[in-house]
Amino acid sequence: xxxxxxxxxxxxxxxxxxxxxxxxxxxxxxxxxxxxxxxxxxxxxxxxxxxxxxxxxxxxxxxxxxxxxxxxxxxxxxxxxxxxxxxxxxxxxxxxxxxxxxxxxxxxxxxxxxxxxxxxxxxxxxxxxxxxxxxxxxxxxxxxxxxxxxxxxxxxxxxxxxxxxxxxxxxxxxxxxxxxxxxxxxxxxxxxxxxxxxxxxxxxxxxxxxxxxxxxxxxxxxxxxxxxxxxxxxxxxxxxxxxxxxxxxxxxxxxxxxxxxxxxxxxx
Amino acid sequence: xxxxxxxxxxxxxxxxxxxxxxxxxxxxxxxxxxxxxxxxxxxxxxxxxxxxxxxxxxxxxxxxxxxxxxxxxxxxxxxxxxxxxxxxxxxxxxxxxxxxxxxxxxxxxxxxxxxxxxxxxxxxxxxxxxxxxxxxxxxxxxxxxxxxxxxxxxxxxxxxxxxxxxxxxxxxxxxxxxxxxxxxxxxxxxxxxxxxxxxxxxxxxxxxxxxxxxxxxxxxxxxxxxxxxxxxxxxxxxxxxxxxxxxxxxxxxxxxxxxxxxxxxxxx
Numbered sequence: 001x002x003x004x005x006x007x008x009x010x011x012x013x014x015x016x017x018x019x020x021x022x023x024x025x026x027x028x029x030x031x032x033x034x035x036x037x038x039x040x041x042x043x044x045x046x047x048x049x050x051x052x053x054x055x056x057x058x059x060x061x062x063x064x065x066x067x068x069x070x071x072x073x074x075x076x077x078x079x080x081x082x083x084x085x086x087x088x089x090x091x092x093x094x095x096x097x098x099x100x101x102x103x104x105x106x107x108x109x110x111x112x113x114x115x116x117x118x119x120x121x122x123x124x125x126x127x128x129x130x131x132x133x134x135x136x137x138x139x140x141x142x143x144x145x146x147x148x149x150x151x152x153x154x155x156x157x158x159x160x161x162x163x164x165x166x167x168x169x170x171x172x173x174x175x176x177x178x179x180x181x182x183x184x185x186x187x188x189x190x191x192x193x194x195x196x197x198x199x200x201x202x203x204x205x206x207x208x209x210x211x212x213x214x215x216x217x218x219x220x221x222x223x224x225x226x227x228x229x230x231x232x233x234x235x236x237x238x239x240x241x242x243x244x245x246x247x248x249x250x251x252x253x254x255x256x257x258x259x260x261x262x263x264x265x266x267x268x
Numbered sequence: 269x270x271x272x273x274x275x276x277x278x279x280x281x282x283x284x285x286x287x288x289x290x291x292x293x294x295x296x297x298x299x300x301x302x303x304x305x306x307x308x309x310x311x312x313x314x315x316x317x318x319x320x321x322x323x324x325x326x327x328x329x330x331x332x333x334x335x336x337x338x339x340x341x342x343x344x345x346x347x348x349x350x351x352x353x354x355x356x357x358x359x360x361x362x363x364x365x366x367x368x369x370x371x372x373x374x375x376x377x378x379x380x381x382x383x384x385x386x387x388x389x390x391x392x393x394x395x396x397x398x399x400x401x402x403x404x405x406x407x408x409x410x411x412x413x414x415x416x417x418x419x420x421x422x423x424x425x426x427x428x429x430x431x432x433x434x435x436x437x438x439x440x441x442x443x444x445x446x447x448x449x450x451x452x453x454x455x456x457x458x459x460x461x462x463x464x465x466x467x468x469x470x471x472x473x474x475x476x477x478x479x480x481x482x483x484x485x486x487x488x489x490x491x492x493x494x495x496x497x498x499x500x501x502x503x504x505x506x507x508x509x510x511x512x513x514x515x516x517x518x519x520x521x522x523x524x525x526x527x528x529x530x531x532x533x534x535x536x
Contacts, residue, residue, distance in 0.1 A: 152420035156449035160494045161501070170501050181424035197509070207509040217508045224504060226428045232496035233429070233438050240485045241465070241475040 001188035002033055002149035004048035005158070006115040007175055008127040008139050011168040012200040013117040016175045017048045018183065020190035034194040035060065037067075039076045040204045044118040044125075045084065046196055050149035051112035051132060052103075058095040059112060063088065081126045082138075085116050089134035096132065113148045118198065125200045153185045154178035172197045172207075180222060191218070269456035270301055270417035272316035273426070274383040275443055276395040276407050279436040280468040281385040284443045285316045286451065288458035302462040303328065305335075307344045308472045312386040312393075313352065314464055318417035319380035319400060320371075326363040327380060331356065349394045350406075353384050357402035364400065381416045386466065393468045421453045422446035440465045440475075448490060459486070 004017040017033040031053055037045040049056040066074040078084045092112060103110040111132035119125040127139040129146040139146050141164040147155065157178050162171065175195060182189045190213070197207035211218045272285040285301040299321055305313040317324040334342040346352045360380060371378040379400035387393040395407040397414040407414050409432040415423065425446050430439065443463060450457045458481075465475035479486045 152453070153424050155453045156421050156424070157497065159453050160449070161497050169507065170498075172507055173501050173504050176507070181428070185420070185423045185427050197507075207507075209507060209509050217505065220505055225500065228496075228500035228503070229425065229429050230438075232493065232500070233441050235496070236441050236492060237485065237488055239437065239440055239444070239465075239475075239477060241477050 001186070002050040003147070003151065003154060003179060003182045003189045004033055004050050004115055004149055005145060005147045005151075005154065005175055005178060006048065006117045006127045006129075006139065007145045007158075007162060007171045008117070008125060009144060009162075009164050009166055009168055009171050010200070011171075012202075013046075013119075013125050013127055013198045014168065014172045014175045014195065015046050015048055015115060015117045015198075016172075016179055016193060016195035018179055018189045019192045019194065020188060021053050022188055030190075030192070032194065034196065036196065036205060036208075037063070037075045038118070038205060041121075042203065043076065043120040044198050044203055044205055045075055046117050046198070046205070047088075048115040048148065049112065050114075052108075052110050055092075055095055055099065055110055055112035056114075058099075059088070059091045059114075062091045062095065079120070080123060081116070081118060081120055081128065082136075084118075084120075085128040085130055085136040085138075088114055088116060088130050089136055092130060092132065093134040096134075115146055115148055119200065119203065121203060125198065150182060150186055150189050153182040153189075157181060168197055168199065176211075176221065177225060180218065180225070184222070191215070193218070269454070270318040271415070271419065271422060271447060271450045271457045272301055272318050272383055272417055273413060273415045273419075273422065273443055273446060274316065274385045274395045274397075274407065275413045275426075275430060275439045276385070276393060277412060277430075277432050277434055277436055277439050278468070279439075280470075281314075281387075281393050281395055281466045282436065282440045282443045282463065283314050283316055283383060283385045283466075284440075284447055284461060284463040286447055286457045287460045287462065288456060289321050290456055298458075298460070300462065302464065304464065304473060304476075305331070305343045306386070306473060309389075310471065311344065311388040312466050312471055312473055313343055314385050314466070314473070315356075316383040316416065317380065318382075320376070320378050323360075323363055323367065323378055323380035324382075326367075327356070327359045327382075330359045330363065347388070348391060349384070349386060349388055349396065350404075352386075352388075353396040353398055353404040353406075356382055356384060356398050357404055360398060360400065361402040364402075383414055383416055387468065387471065389471060393466065418450060418454055418457050421450040421457075425449060436465055436467065444479075444489065445493060448486065448493075452490070459483070461486070 007014040019030045021031045022028045033049050035047045113132050114130040116128040128136045130136045144164045145158050161174050179193050192210050192212040195209050196205050198205050275282040287298045289299045290296045301317050303315045381400050382398040384396040397405045412432045413426050413430055429442050447461050460478050460480040463477050464473050466473050
């Protein structure tokens, strides 16, 4: 599996991805899933990819082919991020259409989706999710993040802490913790973690990091975070237990017949 | 959906469940999913249920029927928690076998699973997951928790903070936060939250709570926790960014042909 996420705040964009790929549990390998297609000074374009690796590679190959051939429409000529998103969606449709029948008949998952983050000179920074069907969705101020792949484990920390106004460095810490939480809870997501932080209007990526297996910073952060959570328990308001008398519990003979009363002994 | 979890530590057991049930998104209702079948002084038996509500109710009805009829084997006569788990597994198989064909032919999800936690006099406390197939799995000291239902959102906080030696009250706080995280990230899991905390060897449940929608304690805890997480960011070791020169980024004409080089411009 894969886990990628993008965060947009008023100060810029953070994008991050794990690097583990698996076909079943007995074929696991590392593939980069975060790609920088920027043209510094004119535009920043960062892509993350999840889903069938062969499809994703095929789509990326088409994007590069257009760049190399200086096709009229390519990642460096299209005038807006929305058009870039639609263009990637078209390439996605093209590659999936070529392969769908063959993969489908063998029940192989062929979906492939992308996160696209960046900024084109003269526009605001923006963040898109390009679905495997080729349509796209833009992140908004209300929900300033998008995820693809194994998204559930890492969502609570985003839901609890992210908003459009937080400092970019905090958004990056949050993204890192979101990926680290996912890696800890699911072996199909794993390092190296690749992350970029893009400061709005700089039209250049100045901050990037790559954290391989056993990276001392990652070890330190994990230890720190677990300590911080445990400490937070200590100061959490004490639980407001009801303290029933033993005879408040319905004894066995009184368990109601389900045809007579609601199911179960009420514990409230 | 549903989210239930059980935690076992050397000091006892915590079990918790949400109360939301949905058939599609347009039929949502509240059903209790945590049931107390204890016989205080002799045994504590707490069940949580996830899956097809109709199946779960059918299984609970059989459990109660045996109790009422004082059948030779019932929740209050079986001599060990392992046998209680196997007995619930048998009832699960019975109810599912009766219904499987009819539900399957209409592609209706009919799985139903249980968490069973408690203690029988003379035994250690223990915690089981009873699968929809009727087999069961016991929690161990190495992984002292079990989950059923919508388990992914709430797993990271358990993975990061739980161990067999933590105080029972901390385990309860962790369980509550795990459910609250899930509720915040997934609308199919919702209040009231029911929770019990069982102190080992007491053979009696002294602590239980029920937190309905908008409960002031739940509101307070959520606010506290989000503040604590944000504060933890502030003290987190600063990210160790690489700070590349602009010309370290491969400019557009140099994007490699996928047939010649690894996919993508390396961001490391």
